[in-house]
Amino acid sequence: MKYVIGVDLGTSAVKVLLMNQQGKVCDEISKSYPLIQVQPGFNEQDPKGWVDKTTEALSELVRKFDGDTNDIEGISFSGQMHGLVLLDQEGNVLRNAILWNDTRTTEQCRQIYECIGEKRLLEITKNQALEGFTLPKLLWVKQYEPEIYHQADVFLLPKDYVRYAMTGKIHSEYSDAAGTLLMDVAKKQWSGEMCELVGVDVTLCPPLVESSECVGEITADFSVQTGLAKKTKVFAGGADNACGAIGSGILSEGKTLCSIGTSGVVLSYEEKNDRDFGGKVHYFNHGEENTFYTMGVTLSAGHSLSWFKDTFASGEEFDTVLKGVANVPIGANGLLFTPYISGERTPYPDATIRGSFIGMDSSHKRIDFARAVLEGITFSLNESIDIFRKNGKLIDTVISIGGGAKNETWLQMQADVFNATIVKLSSEQGPAVGAAMLAAYGSGWYDSLQACAEVFISEEKSYKPITANVEKYALLFDVYKKVYNQTKELNEELKIFRNH
Structure with missing residues (x-):
């Protein structure tokens, strides 16, 4: 029997889910981490805490697993959207992540509209400028923490940072990038026009891949920490709502x-x-x-x-x-x-x-x-x-x-x-199942996500109006x-x- 793991990086906890080829949930482990609220409206987390708790959860999952870890073929991710993680050239985290539910950026949302105009913003990003999105957070750091902003080499979204810690590879994917206000949603690419208008260097944006794409294998160090086989494939994953929809x-x-x-x-x-x-x-x-x-x-x-x-x-x-x-x-x-x-x-x-x-x-x-x-x-x-x-x-x-x-x-x-x-x-199981399905599809178990859904998802009851x-x-x-x-x-x- 082959297996995949879905990792759901939420706001209060990470959940890891082990599923087999029959779509059965074989085990699940959750580990919580704190919210950092330095003042009202400011919601942050330490990205290292995400990695530590994900590592703990995976290690516990592997310890309880009574099969051959080589049969765990892949791992993928669902993640809280919009959060801002800034890394320097050496890949070090420059500050706490600013989360989706942080509301400090009303001023920056107004600045975005002043730079671009609502009509053009909707044409490119298909979304309004809201405090929760990533770009306003980036502009807030640029305005109020310029010394940190100028050290930044790339920004990542929360689950993308955890995946980076596992693989050493930097990527994002389209479903999460769509929630940054920096991507041309229809064209599936970072918008050079948006970056230029708001004064953000496009090189801060990570390379984009498909959610089901294999971006590498876990590092030798992460294999030792968790007990997972070194050949375990890692797939890009998706935003929590996209994965919830898939699941x-x-x-x-x-x-x-x-x-x-x-x-x-x-x-x-x-x-x-x-x-x-x-x-x-x-x-x-x-x-x-x-x-x-x-x-x-x-x-x-x-x-x-x-x-x-x-x-x-x-x-x-x-x-x-x-x-x-x-x-x-x-x-x-x-x-x-x-x-x-x-x-x-x-x-x-x-x-x-x-x-x-x-x-x-x-x-x-x-x-x-x-x-x-x-x-x-x-x-x-x-x-x-x-x-x-x-x-x-x-x-x-x-x-x-x-x-x-x-x-x-x-x-x-x-x-x-x-x-x-x-x-x-x-x-x-929501987004965690969606993440596992992306790993199953990416591993070649099925020729489409819809075919995977026919095995992994079943209805219990319906209610008519x-x-x-x-x-x-x-x-x-x-x-x-x-x-x-x-x-x-x-x-x-x-x-x-x-x-x-």
């Missing part, structure tokens, strides 16, 4: 993914590079060669539910907090929640907006609030689906993964709000969409009273 079978036109983690993502497959969403959703290169995906983001999806539990039901399990939620009628007895507790991304790129409970009265119980939170998160995700449909996309089936796939009531709610069939997968519920939710969604504009000015006035 959920989003590999053909019409396939859509809803992933509810800390943030929430609605991601839809695109065969071509020419669809125009006017920057309302993200438009990235897929991990499958010469394909793309569009994506809307709810900043605080699962985070809204976690915040509610921690604030109003501290110490209780999620199952307890949500017990009886199915018995609360649609609309939570007239209570509406907007999940803008950390600002919002799609369709409102707004760092100032904040969440609301609207319609509270003395008859409401905690379970009504819980229902309203689930509905509000789902409405926010539906804003992305609404954008897709208004731009001509057919969305009739949605694969649901993450926290939203763990509760039957929530799955049916998604079917009713999205007015689409919701599919729950039988085994859900209920017509009466669809009609009620359509009315409530119309109310929900009014809240942003009617609370925007209020939140701007309240900003001076926030302590962060």
